[in-house]
Structures are given as structure tokens and as C-alpha cells.
Amino acid sequence: MKQSLRVAVIGCGAISGNHFAAIREAGQELVALCDILPSRTRGAIQKYSLGELPCFTDYIEMLDTVKPDAVHICTPHYLHAPMCIAAMERDIHVLCEKPLCISLEQLKELREAARRSRSQVGVCLQNRYEPNMRRLYEMSREGVSAACGYVTWKRDAAYYGSGTWRGTWDQEGGGVMINQALHTLDLMQWICGMPTRVSARTFTDHLAGVIEVEDTATARFEGEGNVFTFFATVAAGGDFPVSIQARLATGELMQVENYQFTCNYEPLPSASQGAVLGKSVWGMGHKWLIADFYDHIENGIPFPIDLEEGSKVVRMILAMYASNGALVDIPE
Numbered sequence: 215m216k217q218s219l220r221v222a223v224i225g226c227g228a229i230s231g232n233h234f235a236a237i238r239e240a241g242q243e244l245v246a247l248c249d250i251l252p253s254r255t256r257g258a259i260q261k262y263s264l265g266e267l268p269c270f271t272d273y274i275e276m277l278d279t280v281k282p283d284a285v286h287i288c289t290p291h292y293l294h295a296p297m298c299i300a301a302m303e304r305d306i307h308v309l310c311e312k313p314l315c316i317s318l319e320q321l322k323e324l325r326e327a328a329r330r331s332r333s334q335v336g337v338c339l340q341n342r343y344e345p346n347m348r349r350l351y352e353m354s355r356e357g358v359s360a361a362c363g364y365v366t367w368k369r370d371a372a373y374y375g376s377g378t379w380r381g382t383w384d385q386e387g388g389g390v391m392i393n394q395a396l397h398t399l400d401l402m403q404w405i406c407g408m409p410t411r412v413s414a415r416t417f418t419d420h421l422a423g424v425i426e427v428e429d430t431a432t433a434r435f436e437g438e439g440n441v442f443t444f445f446a447t448v449a450a451g452g453d454f455p456v457s458i459q460a461r462l463a464t465g466e467l468m469q470v471e472n473y474q475f476t477c478n479y480e481p482l483p484s485a486s487q488g489a490v491l492g493k494s495v496w497g498m499g500h501k502w503l504i505a506d507f508y509d510h511i512e513n514g515i516p517f518p519i520d521l522e523e524g525s526k527v528v529r530m531i532l533a534m535y536a537s538n539g540a541l542v543d544i545p546e
């Protein structure tokens with residue numbers, strides 16, 4: 215019989231429930247929790263019926279005491295890199311929530327730690343597992359001549375008040391781009407290929423006075439033989455479906471809008487979707503990605519959405535922030 219891996223989770227806030235459910239479904243054993251707020255670890259145990267578990271407020275103490283095989287990082291953005299590095303230094307596999315990191319300095323430190331480590335790093339870019347996205351990815355292997363993506367959502371003062379790290383440059387590392395729109399931008403580069411240059415503008419208009427970071431962004435990316443454009447805002451009056459449109463090299467116009475998938479405006483059959491933990495979210499990505507992460511570890515195969523893969527969308531976003539309208543290179 216297969217031996218379960220011993221898994222710990224750092225950060226027991228909003229997204230942690232998706233991880234607990236997926237760890238269990240992947241047949242792994244949850245062995246410890248960490249959150250700086252004991253009320254969060256206690257609350258998670260109760261809410262998700264996790265049973266008796268050792269709880270910590272210091273993640274280093276947890277890693278050194280429990281010595282898990284793998285750790286999931288579900289904390290504010292600025293902590294992802296130091297927490298990943300601490301796990302890598304101990305050869306503990308790590309699944310990191312997006313974004314992998316928030317600066318090029320952090321990326322450099324992550325790469326150095328990875329060179330010395332035997333552990334695998336996975337980044338939670340779970341929308342790549344959405345059936346419609348996988349189909350679009352397969353269909354786009356022949357090439358994409360142009361594409362565009364839109365994320366048009368509403369995040370208000372109450373949302374930004376839900377965590378002191380939100381809406382700040384030093385802890386969230388950015389606004390709509392590094393948080394809400396990161397998944398869609400990652401899908402764009404996955405489908406179109408990693409671009410080399412970008413011109414972009416970011417704005418803090420509607421949420422000025424509420425957040426330091428951008429609430430709206432536009433960008434034009436130049437890639438290998440294609441151009442793709444991107445618009446994202448959290449200043450909308452409501453949440454609208456994420457939209458990606460791609461003109462394939464073969465001429466077909468593909469469009470994915472959440473569950474809808476069309477080719478030249480004709481609907482294609484859409485894979486059925488479900489709620490995650492009773493919450494109406496787009497798809498079941500965490501469950502699929504986390505199962506796949508553990509399959510790769512158990513089979514000793516490198517997980518494809520690794521540190522370098524997870525760094526791509528971060529490098530694209532950091533270039534957007536640096537652009538201020540100018541055409542700039544996306545950093546290596």
C-alpha cells in the first residue's frame with residue numbers, strides 16, 4: 215500500500231480550506247498547522263473537521279519539530295519566498311500559493327536555495343487544470359497569432375479591510391495584477407508562449423485612499439510571433455467572467471469565458487464544473503493541481519509548475535510595474 219506523505223500547512227485563512235480538502239483527497243496525511251493567530255488554527259480545525267493536530271505560531275519551529283515531508287504556504291505574498299526557502303533548506307517539498315514571490319531579489323534568493331535543495335517546489339496556478347483551459351492550451355500548440363484577456367471584478371474597501379497585508383506594496387506586492395489577475399495572465403503566457411517585452415500602465419483611481427497599489431492595469435505583450443493585450447480591474451461595479459480570446463495560427467477564433475468555450479462563435483461542449491467546499495468558485499483547480507503535485511513527488515518526477523514556471527507570470531507583472539508606458543524587457 216502507498217505510504218502517505220506527512221503534510222503541514224502554513225497560513226489558515228481564506229484559501230486554506232481548499233488545501234485541507236485537496237490534501238485529504240490526494241490521500242496525504244495532514245500533520246500540523248501554523249498561523250501567527252492561534253484563533254485561525256483553532257478555527258480551521260473546527261470548520262474543516264481536521265481532528266487533533268499540533269498547532270504552531272512559528273513556522274520555523276513547526277518545520278524543525280514536525281519535520282513534514284511537504285508544506286503548503288497559504289500566507290500573505292511577502293512571506294512566500296522566505297517560507298519556501300526555509301522549506302527548501304530542510305529538503306521539505308513545498309507547494310506555494312501564488313504569487314511565488316513579489317520581487318526580483320526574492321526570486322534570486324529562491325533560485326539560489328533551489329540549487330542547494332533536493333525538494334520540489336510547486337506553485338498554485340490551478341486554473342491551468344480547468345478543462346476548457348487545457349483544451350485551449352492543446353489547440354494553441356500550432357501557434358497563436360494574437361490574443362487578449364480581461365479580468366473585470368469588484369473588490370471594495372470591505373475586501374481590502376479583511377487583511378492588513380492587502381492593498382500594500384510591501385506585503386501584497388501589488389494590486390489587481392499580482393493578486394486577482396495573475397491567474398489569467400499566467401494562462402495567456404501558457405497559451406501564447408512567454409513574451410519578451412511589455413508596455414503597460416497601471417492606475418489607482420477608484421480605490422485611491424483605500425489601497426496603495428493599482429486597481430486597474432493595461433498591457434501589451436510582445437511574444438514569439440504574436441502580440442497579446444491584457445486589461446484588468448478590481449474597480450468594476452460587479453464581478454464579470456474572466457475572458458480569454460485567442461486567434462490561432464490556423465485562423466480560428468477561440469474564446470473561453472469561465473465555463474463557456476466557443477470556436478468561431480460556435481459553442482463547444484463544456485466540461486462540467488462544481489463548487490469547491492460549497493463556495494461557487496471557478497472550477498476545481500486546487501483539487502486537481504494538488505493531486506498532480508503529489509503524483510509527481512510519489513513518482514519522483516519533476517512537477518511542471520515549478521519555481522521557474524511559477525516565476526514567469528511574476529516577472530511579467532514586475533515588468534508591467536516598471537514600464538510606466540515604455541516598452542521594457544521582461545527580466546530573466
Ligand SMILES: NC(=O)c1ccc[n+]([C@@H]2O[C@H](COP(=O)([O-])OP(=O)(O)OC[C@H]3O[C@@H](n4cnc5c(N)ncnc54)[C@H](O)[C@@H]3O)[C@@H](O)[C@H]2O)c1
Pocket residue numbers: 224225226227228229230248249250251254271273287288289290291293311312313338339340376377393
Ligand atoms: N490560488 C488561488 O486561486 C487563491 C485564491 C485566494 C487566495 N490565494 C492566495 O493564498 C494566499 C493567502 O490568501 P488568503 O486569502 O487565504 O489570505 P488570509 O489573509 O485570509 O490568510 C492568510 C493567513 O496567513 C496568516 N499569517 C500571516 N503571517 C503569518 C506568519 N508569519 N506565519 C504563519 N501564518 C501567517 C494570517 O494570520 C492568515 O490567517 C495569498 O497568497 C493569496 O494570493 C490564492
